[in-house]
Amino acid sequence: MGKLRFEISMSLDGYVAGPNQSLDDPLGKGGEELHEWIFPLAAWRREHGQEGGEITASSPLLEQRVANLGAYIMGRNMFGGGPGGWGDGSWEGWWGDDPPYHVPVFVLTHHPREPLPMAGGTTFHFVTDGIESALARAREAAGERDVLLAGGADVANQYLRANLLDELQINLTPVLLGSGERLFDGLAGASPKLEQTRVVEGVGVTHLFYRRQDG
């Protein structure tokens, strides 16, 4: 069976987004700083149709990130379309006709909706019966491959509290945001045991790899 993985960029003071997140500013005030390490990389620029760029210790990690992936899970806010019901059903995510997933994506929501097949192999499935159900369905779709939790932090914290995350990659930046949205919030009394498995020093970022310590 594949693993449930999560990867996120985090400030040194534990935030994964700045304060005052909005539709216009989904990363919140200062949140973009958490991702500045990635923009100069050739691998990132190539993904975004740009030439040139740098090759650093972070570069192979970008490719490994999507290797062996069979499904994604994401929270409703990450899929977007505003809170509440689906209205006329015209919202099809932020990514246009050909979303960058190319495998089934399971969206956690309180509002039922028929599956939404897109070009390029991405199909959005809407799961209304909770994180364990989403994981079971994603695992089934992924087969032997891994499931990547695409975010956001709130969904990741739910999986952490339930001790369902198998592997965690934190891209730790030297940024201090001072406020915003925290990863690892609300874990009191339900903290999983993690084991550090690998550390990669990048430029302006440290990639920290952990896996769940069973037993």
Added chain:
Amino acid sequence: MGKLRFEISMSLDGYVAGPNQSLDDPLGKGGEELHEWIFPLAAWRREHGQEGGEITASSPLLEQRVANLGAYIMGRNMFGGGPGGWGDGSWEGWWGDDPPYHVPVFVLTHHPREPLPMAGGTTFHFVTDGIESALARAREAAGERDVLLAGGADVANQYLRANLLDELQINLTPVLLGSGERLFDGLAGASPKLEQTRVVEGVGVTHLFYRRQDG
């Protein structure tokens, strides 16, 4: 002029001590886990009169920690003796007749007290006029050597807010404490800019080095 340095062990969720700290349990519930990486090290065992132990990538850092040190600064809680005034003046810290500092130590307190010379070169000085005064006096005592902030987190956060820390070493452990005392608390609107200078992967710990980014 020497640098003001700070080093601390931190949980992955940002705590430097567990909840419910007390005189009997100064690290709080679960707080000792933050230091478990150090106990097997030969360098640590030797400092504490024990034989054997391991040599890892963390080992040279223990020796570098006290190299080129000319003075310490610490908060009142770290010196101890309970809150409030000094009573009969019989409290001389937790460390016995020969404290492990061997240089002047500047204790931040609201309660004046005469300097307290101990064996082995340690003299405790009690500073009642704030963190900048303590730093000025420590720097003067240290000359060309560095000043190490010995803790606790509250004092470190005061120096961070005032952007007076030159170098920061975080020993990041895979522990999730869920609650306790946070480093980087109360920085909103006063977050210094840091630059990542070095990363050392230890066993069950990652040593992260930062320095203040000026300008």
